[in-house]
Amino acid sequence: xxxxxxxxxxxxxxxxxxxxxxxxxxxxxxxxxxxxxxxxxxxxxxxxxxxxxxxxxxxxxxxxxxxxxxxxxxxxxxxxxxxxxxxxxxxxxxxxxxxxxxxxxxxxxxxxxxxxxxxxxxxxxxxxxxxxxxxxxxxxxxxxxxxxxxxxxxxxxxxxxxxxxxxxxxxxxxxxxxxxxxxxxxxxxxxxxxxxxxxxxxxxxxxxxxxxxxxxxxxxxxxxxxxxxxxxxxxxxxxxxxxxxxxxxxxxxxxxxxxxxxxxxxxxxxxxxxxxxxxxxxxxxxxxxxxxxxxxxxxxxxxxxxxxxxxxxxxxxxxxxxxxxxxxxxxxxxxxxxxxxxxxxxxxxxxxxxxxxxxxxxxxxxxxxxxxxxxxxxxxxxxxxxxxxxxxxxxxxxxxxxxxxxxxxxxxxxxxxxxxxxxxxxxxxxxxxxxxxxxxxxxxxxxxxxxxxxxxxxxxxxxxxxxxxxxxxxxxxxxxxxxxxxxxxxxxxxxxxxxxxxxxxxxxxxxxxxxxxxxxxxxxxxxxxxxxxxxxxxxxxxxxxxxxxxxxxxxxxxxxxxxxxxxxxxxxxxxxxxxxxxxxxxxxxxxxxxxxxxxxxxxxxxxxxxxxxxxxxxxxxxxxxxxxxxxxxx
Amino acid sequence: xxxxxxxxxxxxxxxxxxxxxxxxxxxxxxxxxxxxxxxxxxxxxxxxxxxxxxxxxxxxxxxxxxxxxxxxxxxxxxxxxxxxxxxxxxxxxxxxxxxxxxxxxxxxxxxxxxxxxxxxxxxxxxxxxxxxxxxxxxxxxxxxxxxxxxxxxxxxxxxxxxxxxxxxxxxxxxxxxxxxxxxxxxxxxxxxxxxxxxxxxxxxxxxxxxxxxxxxxxxxxxxxxxxxxxxxxxxxxxxxxxxxxxxxxxxxxxxxxxxxxxxxxxxxxxxxxxxxxxxxxxxxxxxxxxxxxxxxxxxxxxxxxxxxxxxxxxxxxxxxxxxxxxxxxxxxx
Ligand SMILES: Nc1nc2c(ncn2[C@@H]2O[C@H](COP(=O)(O)OP(=O)(O)OP(=O)(O)O)[C@@H](O)[C@H]2O)c(=O)[nH]1
Ligand SMILES: [Mg+2]
Numbered sequence: 004x005x006x007x008x009x010x011x012x013x014x015x016x017x018x019x020x021x022x023x024x025x026x027x028x029x030x031x032x033x034x035x036x037x038x039x040x041x042x043x044x045x046x047x048x049x050x051x052x053x054x055x056x057x058x059x060x061x062x063x064x065x066x067x068x069x070x071x072x073x074x075x076x077x078x079x080x081x082x083x084x085x086x087x088x089x090x091x092x093x094x095x096x097x098x099x100x101x102x103x104x105x106x107x108x109x110x111x112x113x114x115x116x117x118x119x120x121x122x123x124x125x126x127x128x129x130x131x132x133x134x135x136x137x138x139x140x141x142x143x144x145x146x147x148x149x150x151x152x153x154x155x156x157x158x159x160x161x162x163x164x165x166x167x168x169x170x171x172x173x174x175x176x177x178x179x180x181x182x183x184x185x186x187x188x189x190x191x192x193x194x195x196x197x198x199x200x201x202x203x204x205x206x207x208x209x210x211x212x213x214x215x216x217x218x219x220x221x222x223x224x225x226x227x228x229x230x231x232x233x234x235x236x237x238x239x240x241x242x243x244x245x246x247x248x249x250x251x252x253x254x255x256x257x258x259x260x261x262x263x264x265x266x267x268x269x270x271x272x273x274x275x276x277x278x279x280x281x282x283x284x285x286x287x288x289x290x291x292x293x294x295x296x297x298x299x300x301x302x303x304x305x306x307x308x309x310x311x312x313x314x315x316x317x318x319x320x321x322x323x324x325x326x327x328x329x330x331x332x333x334x335x336x337x338x339x340x341x342x343x344x345x346x347x348x349x350x351x352x353x354x355x356x357x358x359x360x361x362x363x364x365x366x367x368x369x370x371x372x373x374x375x376x377x378x379x380x381x382x383x384x385x386x387x388x389x390x391x392x393x394x395x396x397x398x399x400x401x402x403x404x405x406x407x408x409x410x411x412x413x414x415x416x417x418x419x420x421x422x423x424x425x426x427x428x429x430x431x432x433x434x435x436x437x438x439x440x441x442x443x444x445x446x447x448x449x450x451x452x453x454x455x456x457x458x459x460x461x462x463x464x465x466x467x468x469x470x471x472x473x474x475x476x477x478x479x480x481x482x483x484x485x486x487x488x489x490x491x492x493x494x495x496x497x498x499x500x501x502x503x504x505x506x507x508x509x510x511x512x513x514x515x516x517x518x519x520x521x522x523x524x525x526x527x528x529x530x531x532x533x534x535x536x537x538x539x540x541x542x543x544x545x546x547x548x549x550x551x552x553x554x555x556x557x558x559x560x561x562x563x564x565x566x567x568x569x570x571x572x573x574x575x576x577x578x579x580x581x582x583x584x585x586x587x588x589x590x591x592x593x594x595x596x597x598x599x600x601x602x603x604x605x606x607x608x609x610x611x612x613x614x615x616x617x618x619x620x621x622x623x624x625x626x627x628x629x630x631x632x633x634x635x636x637x
Numbered sequence: 638x639x640x641x642x643x644x645x646x647x648x649x650x651x652x653x654x655x656x657x658x659x660x661x662x663x664x665x666x667x668x669x670x671x672x673x674x675x676x677x678x679x680x681x682x683x684x685x686x687x688x689x690x691x692x693x694x695x696x697x698x699x700x701x702x703x704x705x706x707x708x709x710x711x712x713x714x715x716x717x718x719x720x721x722x723x724x725x726x727x728x729x730x731x732x733x734x735x736x737x738x739x740x741x742x743x744x745x746x747x748x749x750x751x752x753x754x755x756x757x758x759x760x761x762x763x764x765x766x767x768x769x770x771x772x773x774x775x776x777x778x779x780x781x782x783x784x785x786x787x788x789x790x791x792x793x794x795x796x797x798x799x800x801x802x803x804x805x806x807x808x809x810x811x812x813x814x815x816x817x818x819x820x821x822x823x824x825x826x827x828x829x830x831x832x833x834x835x836x837x838x839x840x841x842x843x844x845x846x847x848x849x850x851x852x853x854x855x856x857x858x859x860x861x862x863x864x865x866x867x868x869x870x871x872x873x874x875x876x877x878x879x880x881x882x883x884x885x886x887x888x889x890x891x892x893x894x895x896x897x898x899x900x901x902x903x904x905x906x907x908x909x910x911x912x913x914x915x916x917x918x919x920x921x922x923x924x925x926x927x928x929x930x931x932x933x934x935x936x937x938x939x940x941x942x943x944x945x946x947x948x949x950x951x952x953x954x955x956x957x958x959x960x961x962x963x964x965x966x967x968x969x970x
Contacts, residue, residue: 048946049944051946074809075809075812077809079962079963090813091812096858123835243689243690246719246721247722248722252721256689256718257686258686288717297678297682299685301721353693410836414840
């Protein structure tokens with residue numbers, strides 16, 4: 004093994020790979036810069052260069068010259084529009100270091116893609132157009148970089164060719180930037196005057212800026228010492244998967260995200276408080292004595308304790324937080340605004356949490372000034388600070404302390420879109436202070452006394468669909484059969500418990516949350532609880548479903564077409580909604596999300612309410628909730 | 638903030654806190670069993686993590702096995718990820734019936750050697766229609782025998798996640814793709830509407846009929862792959878190594894005469910040439926390169942001075958502008 008090639012093979016080991024992003028405002032030259040890097044570091048092959056020349060003629064923005072941005076803007080839509088839409092991940096290697104660079108889009112509309120690129124970067128090259136100076140997007144991107152934990156920044160003052168390479172321009176803008184960025188917590192800021200298009204100060208110093216003494220951008224990136232983020236941190240091992248090939252082996256597979264662990268070390272599962280010791284650290288290449296940050300291993304323990312995917316293995320002396328409420332920064336990434344109180348799915352480390360919600364919006368952050376602005380919600384690309392509650396406690400660290408165990412994503416439970424990304428600031432202790440009071444009598448005992456199976460029978464549908472009428476009949480019939488029931492009607496609750504709520508999306512969410520909690524208490528007391536609420540959003544109906552045990556939530560979709568409801572208009576509300584006297588009326592100027600798989604689907608056109616109520620009773624009987632014949636045992 | 642301390646205009650490097658080196662017994666006793674360079678260890682761990690995520694979160698994953706070098710690396714990584722358990726998913730090879738014979742024998746040997754369940758799927762409908770790369774043209778052949786065949790197989794077996802060995806350095810639309818690439822009904826990729834993918838928090842949720850393509854070696858480069866194959870001694874198809882083989886010159890590249898199905902033009906006479914392949918696919922569509930690189934060391938050396946990209950030999954990519962993106966939107970892997 005003595006060829007040149009092999010000696011070359013070891014060069015990349017002298018320094019670890021540097022992962023960085025380019026960001027900044029629209030058209031500041033981010034993609035051109037990366038294209039230039041790839042080209043000048045010979046990462047581009049001849050056939051690709053020929054393709055680039057052809058592309059430049061067709062899509063280029065640079066006249067007769069080669070448009071380096073086209074090396075990176077790889078989607079058809081991007082080439083046609085001459086902008087970047089999504090992140091491109093590119094790789095290049097120099098004799099001193101290897102690089103993975105994420106080229107991010109400057110357009111505000113695609114900020115979530117910029118955040119995607121920034122989340123795994125150690126350094127950001129922030130481009131600024133020398134003609135334009137620091138813009139809103141420059142600030143937004145800097146802010147997001149800071150929030151996501153990037154500590155090293157290079158300000159690349161681009162398009163110096165268009166300002167005659169003047170030092171004053173450079174000085175003025177760099178001063179502006181440093182002024183703005185001084186409270187963003189960056190450890191290093193370097194500023195370099197460049198021209199991405201003509202290659203000044205990129206891989207070598209340029210004569211055009213004789214007042215600048217370097218280093219050039221590449222030198223800087225090759226030599227900057229980014230200390231390992233994870234080495235000195237407490238040991239964290241989120242369990243990904245339990246490996247059970249046979250009865251004699253039970254291993255916990257995962258990646259050490261920070262710190263290190265050795266065979267014989269004592270460990271704890273923070274969520275359960277159970278302790279054990281490391282027996283083996285298994286890998287395909289042989290057992291290890293010690294595993295360190297970045298190692299993907301399988302750990303076995305000396306004791307059989309209950310551990311599953313989502314648990315974090317830690318050391319007893321350095322535990323993560325465990326809480327079901329925490330405060331966090333949240334970047335909203337969906338077209339649909341965030342709705343406080345709505346049930347979303349969460350992913351924190353390897354823990355999937357089926358339901359949680361934003362319980363309080365503290366403030367929104369104005370990225371331009373850093374000011375805290377009062378807000379009740381977050382729209383696409385907005386950043387805020389809020390309290391979050393999850394149905395199950397999660398183990399985590401503050402994001403500032405550990406990027407890997409302090410981050411989470413928010414997922415829409417219906418569409419499964421990733422709608423938000425968050426960084427945990429601190430746990431809220433309330434969960435720990437309000438302990439559950441153990442009760443001697445439970446749902447089972449209370450229901451047994453009444454000889455019935457408690458449940459929620461939830462009627463949903465448009466106003467005027469017939470929910471209350473049918474619900475009332477069902478209630479009467481069950482009562483006549485000697486079942487203990489209770490009926491909760493949306494209109495009635497709004498006279499009391501929910502008197503303070505209006506009809507905005509977030510008030511509707513809160514309306515259903517309260518009704519759901521009340522219904523759950525009644526289920527606990529052993530009742531058959533009949534609920535009649537428009538409940539237009541699937542997420543909230545599912546939230547109530549999750550409050551009770553499997554099989555205890557019977558969703559009844561009262562399916563009356565909106566046209567028919569408008570025609571009936573029993574309370575004259577549709578007329579008012581149409582004239583604009585009332586706002587946010589479901590079916591008129593507010594949406595209704597029909598259930599996709601209700602337990603009972605009632606099509607009401609040309610049907611008598613009596614018959615429909617009987618249909619409901621039949622279904623309840625089929626599900627074993629009621630006994631079809633009159634009950635005689637009472 | 639330390640920017641005040643450095644003269645950024647003169648480009649001084651920022652000085653961090655003085656670095657602390659702690660030596661303790663444990664550092665010294667760490668066994669030095671692995672010889673991989675640091676960046677390969679990192680890539681390896683990253684890929685293993687991705688594979689474990691899939692097995693933990695999906696009910697019926699499969700690995701698309703194309704028999705090439707990238708598939709060989711993926712398979713090797715899968716063995717590592719689940720050790721001491723066996724690889725907990727089957728391999729799926731979408732066979733166009735036009736692969737090199739050496740690929741097919743390598744495939745069968747590999748499955749047998751590792752004791753892995755191998756599913757081979759051929760689009761029978763395409764065979765009946767007489768689709769082939771020579772008469773039908775590469776575009777139609779690829780569409781029917783690869784893209785449609787893949788979709789058929791995924792639907793037939795109900796796989797909800799499929800590992801693919803594509804890398805971001807291969808092609809510019811690949812460079813834009815997520816590691817967990819969501820496909821809606823009909824296996825469609827919507828490049829304008831990809832899920833944000835932050836940190837290592839992959840959104841694995843999907844509804845019935847929706848699936849995930851998972852690119853576990855997204856961040857590897859061609860050079861990384863070869864270095865890894867060399868250092869880990871991973872078996873690969875011998876066609877990657879230079880040897881005298883029968884070829885004809887066609888469309889500016891060398892096409893190997895792998896069997897009698899390749900029609901020869903009157904002026905084409907097969908000749909013996911020292912050659913090898915950088916990528917493998919259907920033999921009439923895979924261009925070879927003239928080369929003397931008969932072992933991996935030589936391949937790595939050759940690659941460092943190569944002036945053409947690995948995809949250059951693939952006839953299917955240059956069919957039309959932005960063809961890779963288009964194919965992927967239609968469900969290509
Ligand atoms: N004169 C001059 N033009 C430049 C320079 N750098 C980039 N440009 C031009 O600026 C335009 C925008 O460049 P891009 O690289 O696409 O900008 P971007 O920042 O990637 O844009 P988005 O990703 O869409 O935000 C192109 O026409 C480039 O050729 C430079 O240094 N000098
Ligand atoms: Mg761009």
